[in-house]
Amino acid sequence: xxxxxxxxxxxxxxxxxDGVRSMGVLALARAxxxxxxxxxxxxxxNWSAGGHNKTMHKPLRIDRVTLxxxxxxxxxxxxxxxxxxxxxxxxxxxxxxLVVAGVNQGANLGEDITYSGTVAAAMEAVIGGLPALAVxxxxxxxxxxxxxAAEVAARVAAAVTRMRLPEGTFLNxxxxxxxxxxxxxxxxxxxxxxxxxxxxxxxxxxRGRPYYWIGGDVPAADEAVEGTDIxxxxxxxxxxxxxxxxxxxxxxxxxxxxxxAILEEATKAP
Ligand code: MN
Numbered sequence: 084x085x086x087x088x089x090x091x092x093x094x095x096x097x098x099x100x101d102g103v104r105s106m107g108v109l110a111l112a113r114a115x116x117x118x119x120x121x122x123x124x125x126x127x128x129n130w131s132a133g134g135h136n137k138t139m140h141k142p143l144r145i146d147r148v149t150l151x152x153x154x155x156x157x158x159x160x161x162x163x164x165x166x167x168x169x170x171x172x173x174x175x176x177x178x179x180x181l182v183v184a185g186v187n188q189g190a191n192l193g194e195d196i197t198y199s200g201t202v203a204a205a206m207e208a209v210i211g212g213l214p215a216l217a218v219x220x221x222x223x224x225x226x227x228x229x230x231x232a233a234e235v236a237a238r239v240a241a242a243v244t245r246m247r248l249p250e251g252t253f254l255n256x257x258x259x260x261x262x263x264x265x266x267x268x269x270x271x272x273x274x275x276x277x278x279x280x281x282x283x284x285x286x287x288x289x290r291g292r293p294y295y296w297i298g299g300d301v302p303a304a305d306e307a308v309e310g311t312d313i314x315x316x317x318x319x320x321x322x323x324x325x326x327x328x329x330x331x332x333x334x335x336x337x338x339x340x341x342x343x344a345i346l347e348e349a350t351k352a353p
Contacts, residue, residue: 093119093244096179096208098166099187100130100200103158107186109150110229111218114237115183118244122175123156124166126200131189135203136162145174163204171211182208183240185218186232190257192312193277193304196326205253209328214243215253221316222260223301231266232258235321248325255324257316267319274324275311278303 095115099108103125112121124145130136143161150156157175159166163184170179184204191199201217208215218236220227235258243254259266280303284296306317315322 093180094177095119095121095240096167096170096175096182097121097123098125098163098182098184098204100126100133100163100184100204101188102126102129103148103156104150105129105188106151107188107220107227107229107233108156109152109154110233111183111186111236112154112156114230114233115240118237118241119180120177122170122179123150123154124159124170124175125156126163126166127158127160130162130200131187132198133162133200133203134198135206136164136200137168138162138165143169145169163200164207167204167207167211171208171213179213181240181244182213182215183218183236184216185220185236185256186229186258187217187219188227188229189219189223189301190221190316191217191219191255192257192316192322193275194279195277195302196255196274202255202326205255205326206328209251209253212250214248216240216243216256217253218256218258220258220260227260231261231263234263235266239323251329252325252327255312255322255326257312257322257324259316259319259321261319265319266321268321270310270315270320270322272312272315272322272324273310274326275308275313276305277313278305 097112112123115121138161146158148156148158184201187201196202205215205217220232280300282299284298304313312322312324
């Protein structure tokens with residue numbers, strides 16, 4: 084079991100990177116309400132692809148906001164990871180037991196995790212020693228139906244509450260865009276490989292100076308590699324990818340041993 088905050092209830096921090104007004108965060112908070120006390124603390128604007136941030140050069144603020152259905156929430160001018168840090172460092176009245184980030188509009192698969200503010204929020208949580216989930220819906224269009232993904236998130240959250248994840252690890256959850264009854268179950272997966280289709284758009288401002296947008300289509304992916312998160316979602320499965328913060332390339336450590344000898348002299352006192 085998770086350690087319970089005072090009052091005996093699990094305190095779940097819900098955040099996201101699409102902004103506190105996103106319907107995804109509201110659906111998630113509603114679905115998690117049955118598991119304990121839920122506090123929404125999310126960015127006041129969209130931080131999608133904002134990555135992992137620690138705001139150091141401006142003050143952070145937290146404002147009370149009322150969401151579309153009347154739910155009270157907290158909005159911060161910081162990044163998703165700042166929201167998690169604020170909560171963990173005592174900005175909320177009660178300590179947090181679990182962090183759930185999402186439901187993000189758009190899947191976070193393969194290399195997406197390195198850009199994702201949703202995943203960064205979960206990373207911030209595990210750095211602070213809290214269990215966390217990042218939850219994303221494989222739908223990029225406005226008007227997405229978040230309820231099924233939020234329901235999946237609640238079930239995963241309930242399961243990881245019973246079965247603690249190892250220290251420093253979290254789950255990246257991606258949900259296909261369909262009703263629960265149309266999903267093909269859950270698969271434990273590894274990260275796949277994204278195929279980004281970024282294009283550089285170069286324009287000129289009114290003073291003739293060039294400026295740039297990085298644009299392009301929604302990223303594609305190799306859906307044929309069985310066992311990856313990309314394969315799972317493409318085949319209607321919910322993907323659960325366990326992630327950890329240790330990015331060491333263990334497999335190549337032995338083959339890099341000669342580097343020690345090559346650089347030995349240059350880096351040692353005579
Ligand atoms: Mn997003």
